[in-house]
Amino acid sequence: MDQHLGQRTIKSCVSTTGIGVHTGNKVSIKFKPASENTGIRFIRTDLSNTPAIKACASRVSNTMLATTLSQSGASVSCIEHLMAALWALGIDNLVIEIDSEEVPIMDGSAAPFIYLLKQAGIRQHNTAKQFIKIKKALEVTAGDAKACLLPYDGFKASYTFVYDHPVFNRYPKHTSLDFTKTSFIDEASKARSFGLTKDLDQAQALNKCLGSSLENAVGIDDHHILNQDGLRYEDEFVKHKILDAIGDLYLLGKSLLGEFIGYKSGHPTNNALARELLANPDAWELVSLNGQPQQASTIPFMQPIAA
Ligand SMILES: [Zn+2]
Incomplete structure (x- = not known):
């Protein structure tokens, strides 16, 4: 008989260091296993009372250039690529100790976090993992930006x-990925943040993006991509926007069974969509799924646990 898919955490502690893309400061981050129903919890070890900040859509306090969570006066920012990595590995429960206000940017994608957490190993709890199954369409708009969730048996985005720009005009401005058939880890997790050098000067004048470099973003001037090796995927720009949306929506605390559609959307719209979902409990239900954790086919958008 099939058993249910359980919640997941990691097997052992792992840590790394990097820089905060906005502060430019060095950051140490440590991932620790957590018990069932803990959720994803950040601990600010640099603050005197080591406050905990729960990863949760209703605790998003700022969405300018990155997603920031705040709780009891403490914040942690730039969490979206890490959250996308946790979604990809199906990790439900984790304690994340961090000694700065910002998750390190690493290479600007989710891939370094996936690599690191796979090194720690994935462990399944006995408690059933719950998914949010979309039953009715939800939509939010902001100006001409739009984000929607629709019913779908699996997950696609x-x-x-x-954006009319000589560089963006050379690459796809639309992509559609069905993660029931396509591996997020192979086909999207390596997509990096990107930005125009002219916007970088403006952001740095506001003390943002002080740690930004071609090591952690795709840089674009008026006509060229500045990174010597070019893009990792032809549609890296739009794939990164999907990666951001997945990370922002994983603040719901559970993986979605449904379809995400974004049009010119970004962190503010992604968070508005998550809050719209929380405000409309008739549009979704919580479900658990049966299956062996080693079988990728049961729920293909989630990384199977290595035997
Ligand atoms: Zn991003």
């Missing part, structure tokens, strides 16, 4: 980017 599409994104449309509208």
